Amino acid sequence: MSAAENQALKKVLREHELKATNQRVALLKLLDATNEHFDADEIYLALRQKQKNVSRATVYRSLEALVEQHLVSRVDFGDGRMRFERCQDEDEHHDHLICEKCGQVIEFFNLEMEAQQLSVCEEHDFTPSTHTMHIFGTCAECRKKN
Amino acid sequence: MSAAENQALKKVLREHELKATNQRVALLKLLDATNEHFDADEIYLALRQKQKNVSRATVYRSLEALVEQHLVSRVDFGDGRMRFERCQDEDEHHDHLICEKCGQVIEFFNLEMEAQQLSVCEEHDFTPSTHTMHIFGTCAECRKKN
DNA sequence: AATCTAAATGAGACTTATTTGCACTTGTGT
DNA sequence: ACACAAGTGCAAATAAGTCTCATTTAGATT
Ligand SMILES: [Mn+2]
Ligand SMILES: [Mn+2]
Ligand SMILES: [Zn+2]
Ligand SMILES: [Zn+2]
Numbered sequence: 001m002s003a004a005e006n007q008a009l010k011k012v013l014r015e016h017e018l019k020a021t022n023q024r025v026a027l028l029k030l031l032d033a034t035n036e037h038f039d040a041d042e043i044y045l046a047l048r049q050k051q052k053n054v055s056r057a058t059v060y061r062s063l064e065a066l067v068e069q070h071l072v073s074r075v076d077f078g079d080g081r082m083r084f085e086r087c088q089d090e091d092e093h094h095d096h097l098i099c100e101k102c103g104q105v106i107e108f109f110n111l112e113m114e115a116q117q118l119s120v121c122e123e124h125d126f127t128p129s130t131h132t133m134h135i136f137g138t139c140a141e142c143r144k145k146n
Numbered sequence: 147m148s149a150a151e152n153q154a155l156k157k158v159l160r161e162h163e164l165k166a167t168n169q170r171v172a173l174l175k176l177l178d179a180t181n182e183h184f185d186a187d188e189i190y191l192a193l194r195q196k197q198k199n200v201s202r203a204t205v206y207r208s209l210e211a212l213v214e215q216h217l218v219s220r221v222d223f224g225d226g227r228m229r230f231e232r233c234q235d236e237d238e239h240h241d242h243l244i245c246e247k248c249g250q251v252i253e254f255f256n257l258e259m260e261a262q263q264l265s266v267c268e269e270h271d272f273t274p275s276t277h278t279m280h281i282f283g284t285c286a287e288c289r290k291k292n
Numbered sequence: 293a294a295t296c297t298a299a300a301t302g303a304g305a306c307t308t309a310t311t312t313g314c315a316c317t318t319g320t321g322t
Numbered sequence: 323a324c325a326c327a328a329g330t331g332c333a334a335a336t337a338a339g340t341c342t343c344a345t346t347t348a349g350a351t352t
Pocket of ligand 2: 155183231240253
C-alpha cells in the first residue's frame with residue numbers, strides 16, 4: 001500500500017540524514033514509479049497533478065539534496081535542461097541511447113566500453129571520477145514507422 | 147598572411163551557401179586559431195577585443211549556421227552553457243576528458259570504444275547518428291599539485 | 293502531549309544563457 | 323552601380339535555474 005511505501009521512503013530519507021518531508025517523499029515516490037527521465041518542471045507538474053503541494057524551488061532544492069545523497073541521478077542530454085532518474089544503488093551505473101524521433105531512452109551497460117574508458121584515461125594520465133555516454137539516433141519502432 | 151587566410155575562409159563559407167560576412171569570417175578565424183572549447187560569450191568578448199564589431203545575437207546566429215554546416219561543432223559539458231570548437235572534416239570525431247579542477251579539455255579517439263558503441267546499438271536495434279562521451283576527472287597536472 | 297528550533301518550504305524576485313522582433317545594413321548576382 | 327534577400331544590432335522576451343526572506347514543519351526535548 002501507499003502508506004507502507006511512504007514509511008519505507010521516509011526511512012530511506014532519514015538514513016541519508018534528510019528530513020522526511022511530504023514533498024521529498026512524494027518526489028521520491030514519483031521517480032520510483034517511473035522509468036522515465038523527467039526534468040524539474042515535469043516533476044513539478046506531475047506532483048501538482050497529484051494534489052501534492054510543492055513549489056518549483058522545492059523541487060530543485062530536493063533534487064539537489066537527493067542527487068547529493070546518490071538517491072537520484074542527474075542526466076544531461078544536451079537539450080538545455082537537466083533530467084533526473086531514481087538510482088537504486090550508490091554504485092549503479094548505466095549509459096543511454098536516445099531516440100531523436102520519439103524521445104525514448106534506452107539504458108545499457110557495456111563492460112568492455114567501461115574498460116576502454118579506463119584504458120583511455122590511463123593513456124592520458126587522467127584520473128576519472130564520472131562519465132556520460134549518450135548515443136543519439138533512431139529506435140527500432142521509429143525506424144519501422146518510416 | 148591574414149588577407150589570404152580571410153579569402154580562404156570566405157571561400158569556405160561560400161562553399162557552404164553562407165554569405166561571407168566580416169562577422170562570420172572573424173568568428174571562424176578565431177575558432178581556427180585555438181584548440182579551446184569556447185562558449186558564446188567568450189567568443190563574443192574575444193571578437194570585441196580584436197576590434198571586430200559583432201553583437202551577441204550575431205555570435206549565436208552565426209554559430210548556429212556554422213554548426214548546421216558542420217564547420218563548427220557544439221559541445222555540452224553539462225555546466226549550463228554550450229561550447230564550440232572548429233571541426234575540420236565533416237566526419238572528424240573525437241571525445242573528451244574534462245578536468246574538474248582546472249577545466250582543461252583533453253581530446254581523444256578510441257576505435258575500440260567506437261566499435262563497442264556500434265555493437266551496443268545493434269543489440270538494441272538502434273540506428274546511431276551521433277554520440278557524446280565525456281569523462282570527468284582530474285588531469286595529471288592537477289593531481290600532482292595536490 | 294505540548295514546546296522548541298534548526299531545517300525546509302513557498303512566493304516571487306533575480307540571474308544567466310539564449311532567442312526573437314524589427315528597423316537598418318551589406319554581400320552578392322545582374 | 324542596383325536591387326534585394328540575407329545578415330546584423332539592439333533591446334525586449336524566454337527559459338532554466340537560483341536566491342531571499344517570511345512562514346511552516348519535522349523531529350528532538352521536555
Ligand atoms: Mn537512465
Ligand atoms: Mn573537442
Ligand atoms: Zn523512437
Ligand atoms: Zn586539471
